[in-house]
Amino acid sequence: MxxxxxxxxxxxxxxxxxxxxxxxxxxxxxxxxxxxxxxxxxxxxxxxxxxxxxxxxxxxxxxxxxxxxxxxxxxxxxxxxxxxxxxxxxxxxVIQPGSRAALKATQNNRIGVLGTIGTVQSMAYPKALKGLNRRVEVDSLACPKFVSVVESREYKSAIAKKIVAESLLPLKSTKIDTIILGCTHYPLLKTLIENFMGSDVAVINSGxxxxxxxxxxxxxxxxxxxxxxxxxxxxxxxxxxxxxxxxxxxxxxxxxxxxxxxxxxxxx
CATH class of the missing domain: 3.40.50.1860 (Rossmann fold)
Known part of the structure; x- marks a missing residue:
């Protein structure tokens, strides 16, 4: 069986x-x-x-x-x-596998983490990343609206595009070259995230x-x-x-x- x-x-x-x-x-x-x-x-x-x-x-x-x-x-x-x-x-x-994938992808040891408020406050990703590579710098960003967009089936809509752009604006001025989608809902928004951040930023789906x-x-x-x-x-x-x-x-x-x-x- x-x-x-x-x-x-x-x-x-x-x-x-x-x-x-x-x-x-x-x-x-x-x-x-x-x-x-x-x-x-x-x-x-x-x-x-x-x-x-x-x-x-x-x-x-x-x-x-x-x-x-x-x-x-x-x-x-x-x-x-x-x-x-x-x-x-x-x-x-899903945190350790996502961290390992991001460290493989980054060229400059600057990694962004998108997560829920709980995940960001837990510092789980910075701990996991720095546990594997002490030189890495981590910018964490809580994106609380992303989960609601996915759960309400709006993840392909113009509303989703607007929310992604507004949420990710703080990361545009950083030097990150890799982003971890630190919530398993976020891969449904991956295309919108990639389009906003541009081709120079690798987007990691920990799945x-x-x-x-x-x-x-x-x-x-x-x-x-x-x-x-x-x-x-x-x-x-x-x-x-x-x-x-x-x-x-x-x-x-x-x-x-x-x-x-x-x-x-x-x-x-």
């Missing part, structure tokens, strides 16, 4: 990581939980994010997942270390690097699925099934997508 890789996120953003995993590991089965009813996590207290992350984790662990991917930067910063210590399955977040880490860890633990029998992917949301399904089908090429509404804690 196939065991799934579990993904958790505050909403639909983690689907950007799922997309890369499905590309690299097409035989794997995916269980994804987006806590859209309580999204965004960015402005919330870290203790509350820690609690919500555990609620999502327990839901998927009860469904016998073989690995957990915390596909949310805010949740990774708040809860990864604790969850990794207490679970007996491999657990990975690609995270997918490579998923593959390596599954291989290391002998958990890779080589069975070509069709995977029964399952998607769970605490919010609107129709909105989640619209975005997920736009972003992923998954036929007969099953999306189920669930309740967690105070979510409805």
């Amino acid at each position: 196939k065991r799934a890789i579990g993904f958790i996120d505050s909403g639909v953003g983690g689907l950007t990581v799922v997309k890369e995993v499905l590309k690299q590991l097409p035989h794997e089965q995916i269980y994804y939980l987006g806590d859209t009813a309580r999204c965004p996590y960015g402005p919330r207290d870290s203790q509350e994010v820690h609690q919500f992350t555990w609620e999502m984790t327990n839901f998927l662990v009860d469904r016998n997942i073989k690995m957990l991917v915390i596909a949310c930067n805010t949740a990774t910063a708040a809860a990864l270390a604790d969850i990794r210590e207490k679970l007996d399955i491999p657990v990975i977040g 690609e690097e995270t997918a490579s880490e998923v593959s390596a860890l599954l291989d290391y633990h002998d958990l890779l699925d080589h069975d070509e029998i069709g995977a029964n992917h399952r998607f769970f949301t605490t919010g609107s099934v129709s909105i989640f399904q619209d975005i997920a089908q736009d972003w992923l090429d998954v036929p007969d997508m099953q999306v189920e509404h669930i309740k967690l804690g105070g979510a409805s």
Whole structure:
């Protein structure tokens, strides 16, 4: 019987990581939980994010997942270390893989990080980047409006273009040559971000690097699925099934997508 890789996120953003995993590991089965009813996590207290992350984790662990991917930067910063210590399955977040990818890309050791308020305040990216390369300089910028733009399906609109331009203006005067999309919602705005920042700035989607880490860890633990029998992917949301399904089908090429509404804690 196939065991799934579990993904958790505050909403639909983690689907950007799922997309890369499905590309690299097409035989794997995916269980994804987006806590859209309580999204965004960015402005919330870290203790509350820690609690919500555990609620999502327990839901998927009860469904016998073989690995957990915390596909949310805010949740990774708040809860990864604790969850990794207490679970007996491999657990990975998105901050370390994104940091490594940015350090490979930068030519001048000047890196920008776009994130939620919670991720920026946690200093998780500067710590991770400087832990790997002490010479790197980091400019962090909270972009709280980005998540709402994505969750409301406005990410291809003129409104999104305006919000991206207004939010990123402070980075235009810096010398950064690389930007980390430090929230898994942000890759849905990647084209707009690239257009505004210009071709001299590399934009890093940590989902690609995270997918490579998923593959390596599954291989290391002998958990890779080589069975070509069709995977029964399952998607769970605490919010609107129709909105989640619209975005997920736009972003992923998954036929007969099953999306189920669930309740967690105070979510409805």
